[in-house]
Amino acid sequence: MARILDGKQIAADIQQEVRERTTAFEASGIHFQLTVVLVGDHPASATYVRNKQRTAEKVGLKNTLIHLPGDVSEDTLLAEIDRLNADTEVDGILVQLPLPSHISEQVVIERIAPEKDVDGFHPMNAGKNFVGLSAVWPCTPAGIMEMFEREQIDVAGKHAVVVGRSNIVGKPMAMMLLAANATVTLCHSRTQDLAALTRTADIVVAAVGQPGLITAAHVKPGAVVVDVGMNRVDGKLMGDVAFEEVAPIAGAITPVPGGVGPLTVAMLMKNTVRLGCARRH
Numbered sequence: 001m002a003r004i005l006d007g008k009q010i011a012a013d014i015q016q017e018v019r020e021r022t023t024a025f026e027a028s029g030i031h032f033q034l035t036v037v038l039v040g041d042h043p044a045s046a047t048y049v050r051n052k053q054r055t056a057e058k059v060g061l062k063n064t065l066i067h068l069p070g071d072v073s074e075d076t077l078l079a080e081i082d083r084l085n086a087d088t089e090v091d092g093i094l095v096q097l098p099l100p101s102h103i104s105e106q107v108v109i110e111r112i113a114p115e116k117d118v119d120g121f122h123p124m125n126a127g128k129n130f131v132g133l134s135a136v137w138p139c140t141p142a143g144i145m146e147m148f149e150r151e152q153i154d155v156a157g158k159h160a161v162v163v164g165r166s167n168i169v170g171k172p173m174a175m176m177l178l179a180a181n182a183t184v185t186l187c188h189s190r191t192q193d194l195a196a197l198t199r200t201a202d203i204v205v206a207a208v209g210q211p212g213l214i215t216a217a218h219v220k221p222g223a224v225v226v227d228v229g230m231n232r233v234d235g236k237l238m239g240d241v242a243f244e245e246v247a248p249i250a251g252a253i254t255p256v257p258g259g260v261g262p263l264t265v266a267m268l269m270k271n272t273v274r275l276g277c278a279r280r281h
């Protein structure tokens with residue numbers, strides 16, 4: 001039976017470290033602030049945002065929620081971002097995705113000042129990361145790398161297969177693994193014979209949003225399996241990995257819930273403090 005990678009516990013450790021840093025800065029009168037922008041009433045987004053705010057509170061970050069109606073114009077949202085960019089008390093800006101279809105996510109992401117982009121989604125930050133310059137990495141892959149480090153899972157020289165090519169998870173995950181000297185294969189919806197590829201992996205990261213896509217037939221005995229999926233099936237949260245059948249084969253595996261989700265939120269806090277320190281030095 002695989003070792004269960006306890007994302008909740010690792011996230012608690014990261015949060016504790018962030019708390020210590022914010023406490024130290026508080027002593028000199030500095031309160032880092034994370035501002036989350038939520039557009040509309042997407043139920044999953046509202047839950048994620050609440051969770052981010054609760055965690056920010058816990059680690060001693062000032063946090064502000066800007067909740068705009070679902071029919072807000074793109075111009076109004078951009079004006080709000082301009083205001084936050086100019087506000088010297090704001091260290092991190094996160095616009096919760098997805099946005100309603102009448103708003104261009106790319107235009108919004110590019111409007112956020114790169115030095116306040118806690119998600120690491122701005123092309124400036126993505127580009128810096130791509131060429132190996134230091135910038136904030138997106139929270140989900142950053143959390144997964146942090147977990148590997150803390151769990152002494154050495155990725156150097158290993159074959160890592162990432163399933164999913166989103167800008168939020170798959171692409172930056174592949175880049176981070178590459179930077180850590182893994183041999184990386186990036187698979188996606190058009191990949192032929194996915195199972196043949198994932199079966200050669202020492203590390204599988206599933207980030208596609210398809211419940212139970214990764215089965216026992218996809219996994220080499222002893223492999224590390226990381227499940228980024230957050231799928232609601234009949235009201236129940238399910239990952240992209242068929243946990244019950246994969247866990248007995250894998251060497252280590254993240255559960256859903258309690259795996260990657262808490263790590264993502266913890267890294268958002270860590271990124272906020274990092275940006276705050278850099279901006280205020």
Ligand code: GUN
Nearest residue numbers: 094095096097098119139
């Ligand atoms: N929606 C789902 N995941 C994320 C994330 O990491 N950041 C933002 N801004 N929106 C998301």
